[in-house]
Amino acid sequence: MPYALFCNDAQLSKAYPDEADVWKLAQRSGLVVDVIADDDRPGPRRVLDNDYEIKPCRAAQGEDPAKNKAEAERLSKTELELNS
Template identity: 80%
Template structure:
């Protein structure tokens, strides 16, 4: 099942094949923050800022989550090349 980024129950990203793909998108977008440890978990844990959530979703008609992932990875590589 595909996953997407949501804010206040509204889908705000394309659908991606896995939850980890959406975490990468959120990280690049500056939506992931580290919070201090609690007694049950060692080390910092990452959470989404404000009201953002990653949830399973249905891909829109004609949308290909695998292509969305490939496009995002290509865009990320291009950004790295430009910043070098």
């Protein structure tokens, strides 16, 4: 099942093949923050800022989560090359 980024139950991103892909997108977008560890978990842990969530979703008609992932990776590589 594909996953996407949501805020208040509104889907904000395209659908991606798995949850890890959406975490990468959220990280690049500055939506991931580290919080101090609590007694149950050692070390900092990643959480999404504000009311953002990563949830399973259905891909829109004609949408291909694998193509969305490939496009995001291509854009990320292009950004890295431009910033070098």
